[in-house]
Amino acid sequence: MTEIPAPPWRTDKRPVRQPLSQDAIVAAAIRVLDAEGLDAVSMRRVAQELGTGPASLYAHVANKDELYELMLDSVVGETVADAESAVHEPDWQQGARRIARAGRDALRRHRDLARVAMTGFPFATNSLRVTEAYLAILRGAGLPDQIVAWAVDRLALYVTADVLEGAYYYAKGWKTEEQAHAYFEQAADYLRALPPERFPNTVAMVDTLMSGGSDERFEHGLDMILDGVARYLP
Amino acid sequence: MTEIPAPPWRTDKRPVRQPLSQDAIVAAAIRVLDAEGLDAVSMRRVAQELGTGPASLYAHVANKDELYELMLDSVVGETVADAESAVHEPDWQQGARRIARAGRDALRRHRDLARVAMTGFPFATNSLRVTEAYLAILRGAGLPDQIVAWAVDRLALYVTADVLEGAYYYAKGWKTEEQAHAYFEQAADYLRALPPERFPNTVAMVDTLMSGGSDERFEHGLDMILDGVARYLP
DNA sequence: GTCGAGCAACGAACACTGTTCGTTCCACGA
DNA sequence: TCGTGGAACGAACAGTGTTCGTTGCTCGAC
The missing domain is CATH 1.10.357.10 (Tetracycline Repressor, domain 2)
Known part of the structure; x- marks a missing residue:
């Protein structure tokens, strides 16, 4: 199966049109997680990472909770x-x-x-x-x-x-x-400053x-x- | 201090105008929690419970996280x-x-x-x-x-x-x-149906x-x- | 008795969120 | 060659937490 190169014409209509997949979505989500933390992993942010919109993700992932669990399982897979x-x-x-x-x-x-x-x-x-x-x-x-x-x-x-x-x-x-x-230092100071008769x-x-x-x-x-x-x- | 009854006139402008307080907000939040679960405890829902808008809560509570922690501490207080x-x-x-x-x-x-x-x-x-x-x-x-x-x-x-x-x-x-x-029954069935040679x-x-x-x-x-x-x- | 300051209450808005609907478009099988 | 199933997607909906600017009240000082 030789790969047919993309025809030079008609390439202006859609940029690349590479197909999405669950694995690609999870990988992108983990990329966002590692760079910006879990709270930054929104459907829009992950979609942006893949150059598309949030609606496109729902063909491969039921909802955000499922995406989170897939991310976790992917990481657990490392072990x-x-x-x-x-x-x-x-x-x-x-x-x-x-x-x-x-x-x-x-x-x-x-x-x-x-x-x-x-x-x-x-x-x-x-x-x-x-x-x-x-x-x-x-x-x-x-x-x-x-x-x-x-x-x-x-x-x-x-x-x-x-x-x-x-x-x-x-x-x-x-x-x-x-x-x-x-x-943490501040928290420790706060604890140290508690009244010693009530919190010895x-x-x-x-x-x-x-x-x-x-x-x-x-x-x-x-x-x-x-x-x-x-x-x-x- | 005898309580002066609300004057019958002028009562149409504002319903009651009872002052808000942190305790009242936390109590209302716990009421919503008990009735509808933690996810239902939004600033708007709590404000609605008190007959006001969400912005009014921020005079007594820094943000939603603090409200949650106040709720927890109130419940811990029971013990x-x-x-x-x-x-x-x-x-x-x-x-x-x-x-x-x-x-x-x-x-x-x-x-x-x-x-x-x-x-x-x-x-x-x-x-x-x-x-x-x-x-x-x-x-x-x-x-x-x-x-x-x-x-x-x-x-x-x-x-x-x-x-x-x-x-x-x-x-x-x-x-x-x-x-x-x-x-849980369904989950147990799922586990029971796992391939026994790999998950004995x-x-x-x-x-x-x-x-x-x-x-x-x-x-x-x-x-x-x-x-x-x-x-x-x- | 009057005025001023401070602050609580609040309406409206901003920038987000997850999710759904309806449409478009493509690749594959008949 | 055509028809169809399904992915991609733009737009929108109903929410979210939070902030801004204004109003209106209450209390203390003069």
């Missing part, structure tokens, strides 16, 4: 290979840790997309594959099903909540991390409470969840 | 008394449980308001009081500060996530619980995975968190 290879890890805790880390890394690569993961259930195909990997590892370790179900719930929630905390300032429309840092513990623990977002803290929380689960090994 | 009395509970696990339960009950009374709790940090006064109660209980038990900070984080997240799961169908605009039940664990665990929302499950998850934390007692 599927990692997750499925982690199933063969001899140490089950290490396997679970690898899936969690891969999910966190993928979400962190895409601004505040984690907000989408907080609303709705992971029924898309890539999410299901990651869940299946989790289940295989935890069941393979011999944990009872009830505990496995709870643990998967908790791990997924922990990962997205951690990312969400780190991406918090995107939601406020801030551009730089300096602004975010200033905000809060005031005393300000620094400990506000030390979120770091890798060490994420790993430590992961350890605590997995250690808690390990108590239910037969 | 402050409970939380602060739980501090005197002799058993620290029982104390923490009481705060968590009170928070869950309060959030469940108000549709999908839990969505607001998922975005943003609890810096409003009532939330701070509840946090202080948590801290007092857990520190009083002798837990190290690092663990206490993590546990409070986890407990708050667990409560709101549990409520959010139960209120999921509000976000979809569904009215009745029958619709929600049908949706998911298919096998469908019923366990989808058994969310009940009180027993909430209590069980609470036990698991608290038991996990208890390992760090000196």
Whole structure:
């Protein structure tokens, strides 16, 4: 099949007329997300990115919510290979840790997309594959099903909540991390200035409470969840 | 101060002219929330509830986000008394449980308001009081500060996530619980129909995975968190 | 007793949003 | 060769949050 070059005449009527597709739309949406944040991903903005109007998108995508979920599943897809290879890890805790880390890394690569993961259930195909990997590892370790179900719930929630905390300032429309840092500093000062007779513990623990977002803290929380689960090994 | 009755003349010009206030606005917003769900709480809808226009609200509320946070703090206020009395509970696990339960009950009374709790940090006064109660209980038990900070984080997240799961169908605009039940049934069928060679664990665990929302499950998850934390007692 | 200042209330408008309708136009199969 | 199904699209609708400029009221100072 040799590609027939576009005829030089008649090219003035329509610019290029390259066909749209769901994949192209999702890719464009993720491009906007990475550049401007989730709130900027509107149907008009995505259409503009593709050089067309918003109505054209509805032939490939049911509505904006579906587009958001497709974006999430596309990003989750970045972790599927990692997750499925982690199933063969001899140490089950290490396997679970690898899936969690891969999910966190993928979400962190895409601004505040984690907000989408907080609303709705992971029924898309890539999410299901990651869940299946989790289940295989935890069941393979011999944990009872009830505990496995709870643990998967908790791990997924922990990962997205951690990312969400780190991406918090995107939601406020801030551009730089300096602004975010200033905000947190100000918040800490506010807590320190609370009346110590009514909030003695809060005031005393300000620094400990506000030390979120770091890798060490994420790993430590992961350890605590997995250690808690390990108590239910037969 | 005897109240002077409104003069019968001149009443045609303005209906009543009762002064607006932040409390009145928040109360009206919660009324709309309870009746129609969070998505229905727009500045125009709240203003309509008060018989005025949206611009009038901005004298008492900075913007819609602040209104949402005020609503949340008002609802959290319903639990402050409970939380602060739980501090005197002799058993620290029982104390923490009481705060968590009170928070869950309060959030469940108000549709999908839990969505607001998922975005943003609890810096409003009532939330701070509840946090202080948590801290007092857990520190009083002798837990190290690092663990206490993590546990409070986890407990708050667990409560709101549990409520959010139960209120999921509000976000979809569904009215009745029958619709929600049908949706979950359909979702379960979808999972059961997955290819068993690629999703053996998911298919096998469908019923366990989808058994969310009940009180027993909430209590069980609470036990698991608290038991996990208890390992760090000196 | 009168005046002035400050502020709450508000009508109208702006710049957006998601979504739908009706039309146009093209590529493919009969 | 024609007919048809479906994608692309322009325009519009009904909303949204927020701001501006004006009005009208109330309270304190003179």
